[in-house]
Amino acid sequence: MSLDPKEPPRHLGGELVIPVMAVIFTLYYFTTIWNSPWTAQVSAFAIGGILLFVCALFFIKMVGYLQRGEGRLTFGNLFSYEDIRSGRIGLLITTVGFCVLIGDLGFTLTTFLFLWLSMxxxxxxxxxxxxxxxxxxxxxxxxxxxxxxFETRFPRGWFENTMRMVLSNG
Amino acid sequence: MGDTSTILIEVFLETIGFWWVIVPTIFLGLIVGGIPGFSAANTIIILMPLTLAMELQTGLIFMVSLYCAARMGAGIPAILVNIPGTAGAAATPLDGYPMTKQGRGQQALAISFVASSLGGLLTTLIALAAMPLLARVGFYMHSVEMIVIMLFGISLIASIAAQDMVKGLIAGFFGLMLGAIGADVVYATPRGTMGFLELYDGVPLIPALVGLFAVSEAFIIIEKRVILTEEGQAAMENPTWSATFEGVRETFKRWAHIVWTSLIGLVIGVIPGAGASIASFVAYQQSRTFSKTPEKYGTGHIEGLIAPEAANNGVTSGTLVPLLVLGIPGGATAAIMLVVMQFHGVSFGPSLFQQEPKVGYGMFMAMAVAYFIMILTILPLSRYMSRVTTVPTIYLAPMIISFTLVGAFVPREYMFDIYLALAFGVIGYIARRTGYHVAAILIGVILGPLLETYFLRALKKSEGDISVLFSSTLGNILWVALIVSLVLPLVFDRNRKKKAMVIQ
Structure with a gap:
């Protein structure tokens, strides 16, 4: 049972995402330096060791919350119906599309398509x-x-190349 | 002394005559500083042919004005939309953005402009007067001393963690681990790179900054029609000049704070390799540590905004000291200035001030004049700039994402960096939604690799003897200062609680 009935239980699943990511990444990192010289290990083992310790403390704290009924292993703080209603999922998809297409279509065309569709x-x-x-x-x-x-080195595509030719030929 | 004064007056009058270069350059600098990826250094590189074609004096005034304005410009999006233009402004939104959300964006911009200009102007004058002395600071700062300075910055994680200690530490140390990605500095062993060649040089800062602050923020702000709170909206409906003047007044009232924090920036700026990001974090942490109201930091506290802004502009004058006196550039922009000056046949070191004093003093004077003109030209803009906050988020969020993601591409021109910024955006979004501080992650990413480099250098020199960390007098003084600055707030806090209990 939650101690304060007025307070909704915490979404502990969501809160655990960053520590779990941190632990997985740290363990992966350790595997990449296991056979390395000490100069490559010393700093990472020190920082990673502290991070794993702090994460372990956090996991213990979370278990306490679960046992006292103050939280649930849910992800309501990360995913909800609001994400669909507000268009967040749509914005995420268009953002991924922007990243994929900008290399081929160039800055101007991709930005136009992205801005139009996202807005x-x-x-x-x-x-x-x-x-x-x-x-x-x-x-x-x-x-x-x-x-x-300013001739900044943005990704260039069909539009930029056409405009360059048009402008250079007067 | 008499000769120097005459030269300074001459140089000042000559520099003022270049207002036609300074004013447009200030506006260019504000724009490039405000967009992540478009640092002053990049812009100067892009415009290098133009700079080389100019006369030396014009070219230097152009570069110095651009540098100062870009530093100030980086704070504008940090305050208005929670997106620092450069890593040097990463501590600015901690208190600047909450002020904006409360509808005090106009005041926050005025505070930032005045604190930046005064901090920059003051440190320029100090650097001018104390150049020989300051130049020696760089000589005394070895790896051990640098480690302690980094720890000053990293201890800000503990301050941020004050809300939820364990979460704050997880965010900070996760950032430090991400900052440790890349080939090790001695044997170039790839570590944590997940097979990506693009990560061998470490995590590039701009994609991390763009993702953690800009992309994640864009995904958060769409929940509301505008980024302002209801009270903020009411306050922003009728912007008045009085709000700007209120910001100016509030900043001038805290003149001692500007002096103190800009001096931190100046000293850190003098050290080659250190920079505005370290200076702003250290200044913020010190400001909070010795504040009578540390609990207000992070909620839109004026001193929390003044500290990083004064400090990162203090760095600009600091970086010129080793460049001019020793010929060692203190940062990327200073290195480009060195190239341009060498192209014009200018020699560095003490001989510069004997053979071509007008060039040496002229750079500081250009900086002082640029800061002075900046106060006059951009302060009136705060009223109009703050209107950005009233733009509906359906337009603002996509613009933020597209222009900042492409900004992540610019420094290295790797498509990989755009994907990396997106990945950091996802991490930043999860962190924000679940109560972890993105600034703590960024501090780790920025300072982690630097700390490791200096730590290894110290260990190499001492052949693995850890006691080297306590082997220098200056280092030990800094250790004591670090411990004092960590312990004192706890003592002050306990005394405050005791007093509060007595009053009750």
Missing amino acids: AILGKFKRLGLITLTATLMSLGGWAVFIWA
């Missing part, structure tokens, strides 16, 4: 005119400032 998802496909205008201005503005004016 449309988050805005529940309302005010598409304003969204199209914003996405166009931001992507073209980014191209003009960073690629055309």
Whole structure:
């Protein structure tokens, strides 16, 4: 039973994600330095050792919460219906798409597609005119400032190459 | 002395005459400083042909103004949208962003601008006066002393951990472990790289910064229509000039705090290899340690914003000292300045001030004038910049993600860095949603590899004898200072609690 009935039980599953990641990564890290010279080991064993100790303390604390009924092994603080309603899942998918496509399509085109689709998802496909205008201005503005004016080494694609040829031929 | 004064006055008047270079460069610097990945160093590299084509004086004024403005510009997105433009501004959002959410974004920007300008101006003047003395600081700072300075910065993790000690320590040490990824500095053994060649040089800082702060923040802010709280929205509906002046007034009231924390920045800036990120964390930690109200830090406390901003601008003048006096650049931007000056045939060391005093003093004077002009030009902008916070999150979040993710690509031009930023974004999102502090993770990623490098260097020199850590007088003084700064807050806290109990 939870000690305070008014207080909802903690989502301990979610709180355990970072420590579990930390433990897995630390153990993996140790395997990569096991046969290394001491110079490669000393700092990592010291830091990793402390991290494993602190994580162990945290796990013990979590067991205490579970036994007292103050928390459950749920992930409500990480995943909920709100993620779908707010468009967070959609934004995550478009972000992954942005990362995958930017190497081939280049900065301007990918940014336009990403901004348009993400804003449309988050805005529940309302005010598409304003969204199209914003996405166009931001992507073209980014191209003009960073690629055309300052020649920053952004990923380049069809649009950037065409514009370069158009501008260089007057 | 008389000659030096005449030169300084001459140089000052000449530099003021270059306002037409300084003013546009300030705005360029504010933009490049505000976007992660576009540091002053990168911009100067991009514009190197232009800089080399300029006359030496014009080129130096351009570079110095850009450097100062970029440092200040990095604090603007840190305050308004919780995204530091550079690692040097990573401690700024700790108190700057809560102020914005409360609708005090305009005040926070004014505080940041005034603290940065005053901190930069003050340390420039001090550096000018105490250059020979300051140049020696770099000589006395060996690996042992550097370890203690790093620990000053890392002890901020303990301060952050004050809310939930175990979670804070997990975040901090997880960051230190992630910072340990890469080939070891002695035998180049790959460690924790998961087979990625791109990680052999360690975890690149910009993708970590972009992911932990920008990407994760973008996924959080979409829960609300705008990033402001309800009170914040009400406060931002009618922005007034009085809010800007309130920020200016509040900063001037804390002038002693600016002096103290900018001096921390100056001293750390003088040490080659140290930098604004270490300085801002150390200044924040020291400010909190000796504060009468440490519990207010992290909730939108003015001193918590002044400390990192004054310190990271104090670093700018500090990095010029070893460059000009010893010919050792204190950071990436200083190294580029060195290249440009060498191209123009300028020699470094004490002879610089004898043979070409106008160049040596001119760089500091350019910095002082740039900071002075910056106060006048950008303070009025705080009212308009803070309007960013009223932009609906459905537009703001995708813009943050696209422009910062591509910023992660710029420094190394690896597509891998964009994916890495996304991975850090996921870690940052999980951390934020489950009560772990992303700043603690970032402190670890920044300071972890540096700490290891100096630790190994110290051990190598002593052939593995750990007592080397307590072998130098300056190092021992710093150890005592570190222990005092960790213990004193506990004592103060106990006294405060006792007093509170007596009053009750």
